Amino acid sequence: DKANFRHFMAKEIHEQPEVVGHTLARYVDMAAERVLLPVNLPFDFRDIKRVSIIACGTANYAGYIGKYWLERLARLPVEIDIASEFRYREAPLSEGDLAIFISQSGETADTLAALRYAKEHRLHTLSVVNVTTSTIARESETMLQTLAGPEIGVASTKAFTCQLMVLAALAIAAGKARGELSEEDESRLVHGLIEIPRLMSEALNTEPQIDRLARDIAKSRDVLYLGRGTSYPLALEGALKLKEISYIHAEGYAAGELKHGPIALIDENIPVVVIAPYDRVFEKTVSNMQEVAARGGNIILMTDAKGAAEATIESLVTIILPDMAATFAALVYAVPVQLLAYHTAVVMGTDVDQPRNLAKSVTVE
Ligand code: F6R
Secondary structure (H helix, E strand, O other), X not given: OOXXXXXXXXXXXXXXXXXXXXXXXXXXXXXXXXXXXXXXXXXXXXXXXXXXXXXXXXXXXXXXXXHHHHHHHHOOOEEEEEHHHHOOOOOOOOOOOEEEEEEOOOOOHHHHHHHHHHHHOOOEEEEXXXXXXXXXXXXXXXXXXXXXOOOOOOOOOHHHHHHHHHHHHHHHHHHHHOOOOOHHHHHHHHHHXXXXXXXXXXXXXXXXXXXXXXXXXXXXXXEEEEEOOOHHHHHXXXXXXXXXXXXXXXXXXXXXXXXXXXXXXXXXXXXXXEEOOOOOOHHHHXXXXXXXXXXXXXXXEEEEHHHHHXXXXXXXXXXXXXXXXXXXXXXXXXXXXXXXXXXXXXXXXXXXXXXXXXXXXXXXX
């Protein structure tokens, strides 16, 4: 049931601190500040030359963020693939490498077909799934469960952040196994993960402000989402979420790509959502925002107090998120991104939990 919420999607957004916390508890030893995977991996991360992450839609964007973490923390080369592309383009694959499949339902036809293809090519297969009795869970060599609980809203929210939590833990485990992270690094990173549920609860406090903003977004025909680093895949996710439930056209771009084409779209009618925690690339994102502002674009900046103080641009709406270590910020910034899509859809009066033309589980290729 929807508890006291109008839609399952709202309930599921609000459940995230709790279910992400459950997922965290399954993958880390909180007291010792160590990652503790619930299964023994049938491979050694030191032997893996390349990882392929394969998924569809929102799960693909979770994988994209996982790529940034695995590369940075474990120094592992990672490719991110859309399941329907991975299978048909005859990419060279090396026996013994690792393929990771991410799926809430565990029944997505393209992802399942890609899993079977990877097995034929003798890759190790690891799935991150929410439904443990699903076909993908059963057929993969290793299964890591997200503890999101049943997700009813067609637009994925809590499954996405739980996928991120599993991928973050896996990236730390891989970094440790490969000798790229010291015990101190591990404990600092795990400490950062332990903070996430509380920070997500704080991020939910932006809801009244986002509800007001949604009234303006609902008047737009197109919306742009920009980000750098892990905020780039989150920008893609934000655009997907908005278009699938509000039917407003939206695109996500890497902020640095703006001047290579999409800047032509900018005028006073197009809201530009910039996802930018204060991090190593923040300054670069500020200059991209200046490019938008100079052309009359309306910027909605999601950042922290420090970012807000540095971004001295006129006519800017800022959504202030809690201060945190930048590495895992995507887990927290996902919350306002989801809320913005949700409230815009509510203003539009669409069927939020059952958007037209979409099904919760896509079992045809
Ligand atoms: C978007 C959404 C879809 C799914 C995609 C994969 O909100 O829900 O893009 O993420 O269809 O589904 P699963 O994770 O079940 O494989």
